Amino acid sequence: MNPDIPLSIPDRLEAVRARIRAAEARFGRTPGSVRLLAVSKKQDVAAIRSARDAGQLAFGENYLQEALAKQAALGDPRLEWHFIGQIQSNKTRQIAEHFDWVHGLTTAHHAERLARQRPPGLPPLKVCLEINISGEATKGGVLPDQAATLLAACRRLPGLELVGLMCLPAPALDEAAQRHPFRALRELRDRLASPGCPLPVLSMGMSDDLEAAVAEGATLVRVGTAIFGPRH
Numbered sequence: 001m002n003p004d005i006p007l008s009i010p011d012r013l014e015a016v017r018a019r020i021r022a023a024e025a026r027f028g029r030t031p032g033s034v035r036l037l038a039v040s041k042k043q044d045v046a047a048i049r050s051a052r053d054a055g056q057l058a059f060g061e062n063y064l065q066e067a068l069a070k071q072a073a074l075g076d077p078r079l080e081w082h083f084i085g086q087i088q089s090n091k092t093r094q095i096a097e098h099f100d101w102v103h104g105l106t107t108a109h110h111a112e113r114l115a116r117q118r119p120p121g122l123p124p125l126k127v128c129l130e131i132n133i134s135g136e137a138t139k140g141g142v143l144p145d146q147a148a149t150l151l152a153a154c155r156r157l158p159g160l161e162l163v164g165l166m167c168l169p170a171p172a173l174d175e176a177a178q179r180h181p182f183r184a185l186r187e188l189r190d191r192l193a194s195p196g197c198p199l200p201v202l203s204m205g206m207s208d209d210l211e212a213a214v215a216e217g218a219t220l221v222r223v224g225t226a227i228f229g230p231r232h
């Protein structure tokens with residue numbers, strides 16, 4: 001590809017889909033087993049529309065007010081909205097009312113609020129526990145050895161469906177290094193999963209490391225810049 005010719009969003013989207021398909025094939029994953037979440041934070045409504053018109057229906061947003069404004073402007077009930085930012089207690093009601101998924105659950109307190117505030121007419125809010133898989137002091141998420149406690153506090157709350165684990169590891173230079181935290185998240189999932197709580201979702205991998213994540217079992221990759229270009 002000639003980097004001097006700017007690609008359109010539909011072209012970039014197709015390129016990301018091709019990367020996912022290639023990674024599924026290369027690592028022996030079932031074709032179609034990895035979902036693409038388009039991370040549209042700091043991108044405008046026209047960009048989201050362009051991706052939507054190219055068939056992308058699941059979008060991830062980090063900032064609540066920005067997300068609510070875009071949802072209202074788009075007014076498209078086919079879209080699926082994933083809250084992937086940091087949760088604040090005073091924002092849980094709007095998250096519970098306006099999103100389909102939450103990826104960054106880190107406390108039982110937030111889980112209880114989201115469960116209580118989820119409108120009864122809506123299906124349960126799908127949630128992933130965010131794990132600080134490499135134990136970095138600056139990172140959000142619960143440490144791996146606290147995950148079982150958080151899981152126990154969240155798994156039976158009505159209004160929530162605990163579907164899996166999420167991580168956001170520090171950038172690593174090569175694919176082998178990128179795979180380490182993703183493998184650790186998968187192994188943690190395997191230890192925590194039970195017949196009553198199978199935790200099928202591994203939300204991991206972004207623009208620069210999605211192949212490594214697919215290699216280690218990602219079922220959902222969260223991709224922003226590779227689809228939309230630099231953020232505004």
Ligand SMILES: *Cc1c(COP(=O)(O)O)cnc(C)c1O
Binds near residue numbers: 062206223
């Ligand atoms: C911004 C963001 C992404 C997307 O990152 P890119 O490098 O732009 O693909 C994925 N996950 C989370 C939690 C993010 O905040």
